[in-house]
Amino acid sequence: MLFGRKDRKPIKIADKKVVDWKYAVCGYCSTGCSIEVGLSAEGKPVTSRGKGSAPVNQGKLCIKGIFEHELVTTAGRGTEPLMRDKIYQPYQPTSWDAALDRTADEFKRIQEKYGRDSVAVVSTGQLLTEEFYTLGKLVRGVIGTNNYDGNTTLCMASAVSGYKRSFGSDGPPGCYEDFEHTHCLLAFGSNLPEQHPIIYWRLKEALEKRKFPLIVVDPRVTMMAQFADIHLPITPGTDLVLLNAMAHVIIKEGLQKQDYIDAHCSGYDELAALIEKYDPESASRICGIDADTIRHVARLYAKAPSAMSIWTMGINQSTHGSDGVCGINNLNLITGNIGIPGGTSLSITGQCNAMGTREWSSCSGLPGYRMLEKEEHREEVGKFWGVDPEFFPKKRGLQQTDIFPAIESGEIKALWIVATNPLTSMPNQPRIKKAMEKLKFMVVQDGYADCETAKYAHVYLPGAVWGEKEGVQTNTERRVNLVRKFVEPPGQAKPDYWVFNELAKRFEQGRKIKFPETTSEIFDEMKHLSKGDGRTLDISGMSHDMIEEQRGIQWPMREGEATGNPRLYSDGKFQTSSGKANLLAMDYIENNEVPDNQYPFWLNSGRVVEHFHTRTKTGKIGNLNKFSPTPYMEMNPDAARALGVQHMSYVRLVSRRGDAVVMVQLTQRVPRNMVFIPMHYHDCVNRLSLGLLDPYSRQPAFKQCAVRIEHVDQKEAARLNVERRAF
Numbered sequence: 001m002l003f004g005r006k007d008r009k010p011i012k013i014a015d016k017k018v019v020d021w022k023y024a025v026c027g028y029c030s031t032g033c034s035i036e037v038g039l040s041a042e043g044k045p046v047t048s049r050g051k052g053s054a055p056v057n058q059g060k061l062c063i064k065g066i067f068e069h070e071l072v073t074t075a076g077r078g079t080e081p082l083m084r085d086k087i088y089q090p091y092q093p094t095s096w097d098a099a100l101d102r103t104a105d106e107f108k109r110i111q112e113k114y115g116r117d118s119v120a121v122v123s124t125g126q127l128l129t130e131e132f133y134t135l136g137k138l139v140r141g142v143i144g145t146n147n148y149d150g151n152t153t154l155c156m157a158s159a160v161s162g163y164k165r166s167f168g169s170d171g172p173p174g175c176y177e178d179f180e181h182t183h184c185l186l187a188f189g190s191n192l193p194e195q196h197p198i199i200y201w202r203l204k205e206a207l208e209k210r211k212f213p214l215i216v217v218d219p220r221v222t223m224m225a226q227f228a229d230i231h232l233p234i235t236p237g238t239d240l241v242l243l244n245a246m247a248h249v250i251i252k253e254g255l256q257k258q259d260y261i262d263a264h265c266s267g268y269d270e271l272a273a274l275i276e277k278y279d280p281e282s283a284s285r286i287c288g289i290d291a292d293t294i295r296h297v298a299r300l301y302a303k304a305p306s307a308m309s310i311w312t313m314g315i316n317q318s319t320h321g322s323d324g325v326c327g328i329n330n331l332n333l334i335t336g337n338i339g340i341p342g343g344t345s346l347s348i349t350g351q352c353n354a355m356g357t358r359e360w361s362s363c364s365g366l367p368g369y370r371m372l373e374k375e376e377h378r379e380e381v382g383k384f385w386g387v388d389p390e391f392f393p394k395k396r397g398l399q400q401t402d403i404f405p406a407i408e409s410g411e412i413k414a415l416w417i418v419a420t421n422p423l424t425s426m427p428n429q430p431r432i433k434k435a436m437e438k439l440k441f442m443v444v445q446d447g448y449a450d451c452e453t454a455k456y457a458h459v460y461l462p463g464a465v466w467g468e469k470e471g472v473q474t475n476t477e478r479r480v481n482l483v484r485k486f487v488e489p490p491g492q493a494k495p496d497y498w499v500f501n502e503l504a505k506r507f508e509q510g511r512k513i514k515f516p517e518t519t520s521e522i523f524d525e526m527k528h529l530s531k532g533d534g535r536t537l538d539i540s541g542m543s544h545d546m547i548e549e550q551r552g553i554q555w556p557m558r559e560g561e562a563t564g565n566p567r568l569y570s571d572g573k574f575q576t577s578s579g580k581a582n583l584l585a586m587d588y589i590e591n592n593e594v595p596d597n598q599y600p601f602w603l604n605s606g607r608v609v610e611h612f613h614t615r616t617k618t619g620k621i622g623n624l625n626k627f628s629p630t631p632y633m634e635m636n637p638d639a640a641r642a643l644g645v646q647h648m649s650y651v652r653l654v655s656r657r658g659d660a661v662v663m664v665q666l667t668q669r670v671p672r673n674m675v676f677i678p679m680h681y682h683d684c685v686n687r688l689s690l691g692l693l694d695p696y697s698r699q700p701a702f703k704q705c706a707v708r709i710e711h712v713d714q715k716e717a718a719r720l721n722v723e724r725r726a727f
Helices: 067-075 095-112 127-143 157-167 176-179 196-208 239-252 258-264 268-277 280-287 292-303 319-333 354-360 375-385 402-410 429-438 454-455 497-505 517-529 542-549 637-643 714-727
Strands: 018-026 034-039 043-048 119-123 149-151 187-188 214-217 230-232 307-312 344-347 412-417 442-445 460-462 472-473 480-484 601-605 630-636 650-654 659-666 674-678 705-711
Touching: 018 480, 034 067, 043 067, 095 119, 095 412, 095 442, 095 460, 095 497, 119 127, 119 402, 127 354, 127 375, 127 472, 127 497, 127 517, 149 402, 157 319, 157 344, 176 196, 187 319, 214 292, 230 292, 239 268, 239 280, 239 292, 239 319, 258 319, 258 497, 268 319, 280 292, 307 319, 319 344, 319 454, 354 472, 402 429, 429 454, 442 454, 472 517, 480 542, 517 542, 630 637, 650 714
Parallel strands: 119 149, 119 412, 187 214, 187 307, 214 230, 307 344, 412 442, 442 460, 601 674, 630 659
Antiparallel strands: 018 034, 034 043, 472 480, 601 705, 630 674, 650 659, 650 705
16 A cells, blocks of 8 residues: 555755865864865865764764855855945955055054053954964964953853863863763753754764763753753752752762872862752752752762763853853762763863864963963963063953953954954843944954944955865864865955964064964974973874874874874873862852843743854855744743733843844743743844853853843734844
């Protein structure tokens, strides 16, 4: 018997007539998937496929990777430099020489009048690592401003801060292979199926081979939470309370690995004293997880032969983000789960090369995790670059989230934005717009001329994007991988390192310093600076060709070694002055905005699988944008019924900072007192978000603020939605 249509046609995969395949690593999230891009006889990218022999993705790709080859033909690309005298005037096309001359002249004029730090630079996690290194050399060694940061402050600064506070250095200590060895996995604020689908596939594959408990801590019933054995719907921002309570149970019941603690940790007595007051009953009243569940999860974790924790923005984007990361590290240190197969604290990074900017951009210090605060580091880099070490500042300057308030106060007069879109990504969007309007000069360097931030620039510089230049990236597990160039940039667009090199020539000091002309030469400089006794970030044994041959190599890989190392701290030696890890005693202090009678709902935000960050790229690719073309809000049906809100209707969300109109999607994924909005849309969630900062990392608390819901005219809201989709 036949079912369905009588003349059903079989599915056919169109022959794209590929004549050559080019190797690359994906340019979206931090997973680090190896990709091959198929080129037609005309040299046009026509398809993408996963590389089967690659250790990260083993041939798999998510929906963004599958359509990544379409990036090179997307609309809105910048094809020539643009200039204007004042913002809101029309841009005029210009030459590269004119645009770079004006940029250099304005920077020098403003610095001469207001001081070196009156110019600020905000970079990204999207460039190639060689480009980050070159930009750092230009900013630290030539321009000389100390107000220099990357947009990774918005996503990973708390992880960086937490690693440094606990272990003495940045760098995730574990790897994806740990899924295959662990006996218990605890995931904090991490929705892998939508944020990092291929990492989730690695986890699911490990679970199919060997069952172990999967515990998800998240206030929302995410896809990850639905697949979990235990879901802990925590009160937003209270992760440290839960972690302290788990440590309380473990130590009170004698489940800690005391031999490991005595040999490799300091601060145990202080931690044990602090957590006395975090008994499960007291903790449950703050974090919303019942006391028996806290005990059960703590015992599961401590008794497992190996256990690991992962997290993404649910921990980081909080006023307690850095403390939360240190709390995770505490948990793994007291249970001996650092540096062993299946035992780790593994932050899941956001951008494709956020690790590259952390390692080599000099945003937080000097290249290779060196610190401005250490005289020997300033001497070492200054000597290698040919820069007087006294030219370097003695400590780190302002981070991105402090740069914009410094514009408001008049401390910063000029801003250079490189491949990031703060007008959409920064919290409290109306405030960011006013700050940009106050600048005397702003230059935006981006692959897309139509990104929102470019509307407030005096000079626009068109950059090359993924596949139009060659160099390396570092993924979440410290794996350095290679993007081969397979197509030319459109028009006059240039690779970012070319722009940095050309701008350097316009400064007297820049003409004295050698800036290599190719990415392989830049990589050689990085290799030289990575050498040193006891350095973890050592790439001296790598080369571009070797990286492609092995489909990515994890650092450290020292000169003479055959391949990289999957884990850090396996020898129990840490990058602190004592050589021991720091157990940190941290009290929870409630300093977030919380719901009240006037603003009764928590506002939560996060990613959807189809989009990436501010949609500058994915909003232009039809097969991605058609699934999530417009802002929407998840709302609990019971809460909606009480307010008379209908499914698929429009409402206005109002916070103490602004308002946004969104479409309602009724779902049980959020509790009655919470709403959720994807983070990707301009003029939406960041018109509402709070932006209070973590005191250590300066990362904003995107996920903890309060809103109310108001009714709106449905026809007017629908018209606004159509205009958004057209944009």
